[in-house]
Amino acid sequence: MRSRCLASVLLLISIAAGASAQNTLTVDQCRDLARQNNVSYRNSLLERDAARQTRRAVLTKYFPTISAGGAIFRTRDYLIDETIPGGNLQVHDGDRAHLPDATQYAYFPGMSLAMMDRGTIGMITAVQPVFAGGRIINANRLAALGSDVADDKVRRAENEVDLSTEQKYWQIITLDEKRETLRRYQTFLDTLTQQVDEAYQAGITLKNDLLKAQTKRSEISVRLSKLENGRALAMMSFCQHLGIPYDSTIVLMADTASPEIPDWLHVDHGEALLHRPEYRLLQESVKAEALQTAIKTGEYLPQAGVGIGGFYTQFDEADGDYNGIVFGTVSVPISAWWEASHTIKERKLQEKIAANSARENQDLLLLQMDKAWRDLMDAEKELRLSEETKRQAEENRKVAADSYHAGIVTLTDLLDAEATRQQAVDQVTEATANYRVKRSTYLQVTGR
Numbered sequence: 485m486r487s488r489c490l491a492s493v494l495l496l497i498s499i500a501a502g503a504s505a506q507n508t509l510t511v512d513q514c515r516d517l518a519r520q521n522n523v524s525y526r527n528s529l530l531e532r533d534a535a536r537q538t539r540r541a542v543l544t545k546y547f548p549t550i551s552a553g554g555a556i557f558r559t560r561d562y563l564i565d566e567t568i569p570g571g572n573l574q575v576h577d578g579d580r581a582h583l584p585d586a587t588q589y590a591y592f593p594g595m596s597l598a599m600m601d602r603g604t605i606g607m608i609t610a611v612q613p614v615f616a617g618g619r620i621i622n623a624n625r626l627a628a629l630g631s632d633v634a635d636d637k638v639r640r641a642e643n644e645v646d647l648s649t650e651q652k653y654w655q656i657i658t659l660d661e662k663r664e665t666l667r668r669y670q671t672f673l674d675t676l677t678q679q680v681d682e683a684y685q686a687g688i689t690l691k692n693d694l695l696k697a698q699t700k701r702s703e704i705s706v707r708l709s710k711l712e713n714g715r716a717l718a719m720m721s722f723c724q725h726l727g728i729p730y731d732s733t734i735v736l737m738a739d740t741a742s743p744e745i746p747d748w749l750h751v752d753h754g755e756a757l758l759h760r761p762e763y764r765l766l767q768e769s770v771k772a773e774a775l776q777t778a779i780k781t782g783e784y785l786p787q788a789g790v791g792i793g794g795f796y797t798q799f800d801e802a803d804g805d806y807n808g809i810v811f812g813t814v815s816v817p818i819s820a821w822w823e824a825s826h827t828i829k830e831r832k833l834q835e836k837i838a839a840n841s842a843r844e845n846q847d848l849l850l851l852q853m854d855k856a857w858r859d860l861m862d863a864e865k866e867l868r869l870s871e872e873t874k875r876q877a878e879e880n881r882k883v884a885a886d887s888y889h890a891g892i893v894t895l896t897d898l899l900d901a902e903a904t905r906q907q908a909v910d911q912v913t914e915a916t917a918n919y920r921v922k923r924s925t926y927l928q929v930t931g932r
Contacts, residue, residue, distance in 0.1 A: 507733045511653050514726060514736075518649040519642060521727020528634075528641035535634035539627040545613075545620045548791075554606035563600040570594030603799040611791035611813070617782025626775040633768050636761040643761070643928045650924045652722045654917035657738045659715040661913040666708045669906050673701040680895065693895040700899055743919055745864050751930055753853040759931030762849055766842040773838040777831035784824035787815040849929075856926040863922040867915040870908065877901075877908035 509517075519525050572589035613620065677697040683689040716732065723730045757763050790812045798804035884901035887893040 507731060508735050508737050510737050511650060514649050514653055514722075515646050517726040517728060518645050522641075522645045522725070525638075525641045525645045528638045532631075532634035532638050535627075535631045539624075539631045542623050542627040545623065548610045548612040550608070550610045552606075552608040554604070556604050558602045559600075561601065562598040564597060566597045568595050568597060600799050603797070604804070605798075606796040607793060609791055609793035611789050613787070613789045615786065615788045617785030617787065619779050619782035622775050622778040622782065626772060626779065629768055629771055629775065633765060633772075636764045636768070639761040640765070647921075647924055647928055649725065651921055652718070652725055653736060653738070654920050656715065656718050656722060656736055658913050658917045659711060659718060660736065662910050663708070663711055663715060665906055665909045665913070666704060666711060669902065670701070670704050670708060672902060673697065673704055676898075677701050689895075696895055696899065743867075743916070743923070745860070745923075749860075749923070749926070750857060751932075753850055753857075753930065756853060756930040756932075757846065757849055760849060760929070761931075763846065766845050770835070770838045770842050773831075773835045777828065777835060780831050781824075781828055784817055784820050784828075786817075787813075789813050853926075853929050856922070856929045860919070860922040860926045863915070863919040867912070867919050870911040870915040874905075874908040874912050877905040881905040 570591070570593045573592050575588040575590050677694070680689060680694045680697045684691055684694045719732065719734065720730050723734070791810075793809045793811070795807045795809070796804055797807075881901040881904070884893060884898045888895065888898040
């Protein structure tokens with residue numbers, strides 16, 4: 485009977501091993517899949533690319549603005565349609581001093597002048613900004629800062645995806661370990677129930693013991709069924725998180741050995757703060773407000789530029805004509821200076837708000853790191869305590885089994901001891917997973 489049970493267990497193990505060989509995922513592979521398929525992370529990559537394009541676009545403001553235009557027209561009537569009346573024109577010897585005393589005249593019969601009912605006009609100009617109140621320089625600085633912000637947002641999104649992946653990963657590992665514990669418990673109850681049944685049939689024990697064993701076996705079957713359903717739902721959610729189709733044969737591989745806190749894990753939190761993307765985002769928000777103020781100030785300063793242009797005109801049947809121009813422009817927003825005195829003050833206040841928020845959030849980041857370290861130490865203590873409890877429960881179960889077979893304790897005592905051992909094993913599983921997640925959290929909040 486025992487050999488049959490052992491053979492069944494070995495068969496289950498071999499089937500599971502075969503499945504894992506076909507469809508196994510490690511935590512590193514899951515992180516990679518989540519990064520590739522997670523919408524938030526992919527959007528952060530797109531936002532980074534967009535910020536880089538913005539930076540390249542703003543860089544073009546340093547170069548001349550070139551524009552070209554043209555028009556072809558035809559009018560219903562001539563644009564110039566005049567009649568010059570006739571009359572006598574004074575004739576003189578060319579000396580203007582004699583004009584009032586002219587005594588000879590030439591007759592002018594008059595004429596009609598009609599022109600410009602059709603034409604072609606074209607022009608091209610290039611304007612180079614000479615001074616724009618610092619707006620071009622500061623806009624480029626702001627665009628470069630925006631690119632850095634996008635990089636830090638990618639890093640932050642990556643950290644969030646990694647941590648979420650590990651949490652879901654260890655949740656399933658915990659369910660897998662609990663499932664194996666329940667299966668071993670179920671195997672134990674199957675064997676025990678058969679032994680009690682044989683003893684009952686031989687008249688050695690009471691039917692009440694057989695009913696207790698059968699009831700406990702049914703209870704564990706129900707618990708195992710619920711756990712299987714919960715594991716399936718958790719795996720569906722995890723596959724959706726990874727961006728892959730649901731596959732019930734996926735096996736997650738993990739080192740479930742008892743972990744230790746290495747000496748290098750704890751770092752100086754003030755130094756670690758400088759490596760966090762959240763900290764850099766805070767500093768960049770302050771710089772962005774200062775650059776916004778500089779750009780706004782530039783809007784109220786004089787603007788100057790130089791340019792060149794070329795023109796082409798052709799009217800009626802005449803030949804076309806080319807011309808060129810060199811020019812300079814200056815614009816002084818005089819009426820805006822009154823508004824500027826208030827707008828710049830508002831921008832300065834926004835700078836102070838950003839600086840105050842940055843200082844407050846820096847303190848919160850330091851507090852977050854301190855809490856993460858304390859949570860990790862608590863998780864490590866909880867793990868050690870659960871391991872000690874497990875050792876005690878296993879010893880208690882061994883004593884109870886020996887005592888039961890010796891007829892010293894009842895079946896109820898043996899079932900209680902086995903239930904206690906099973907709970908202790910589950911506690912170690914949960915504590916191990918909790919420790920792994922707390923460790924990953926601490927590494928993340930310290931910029932690693």
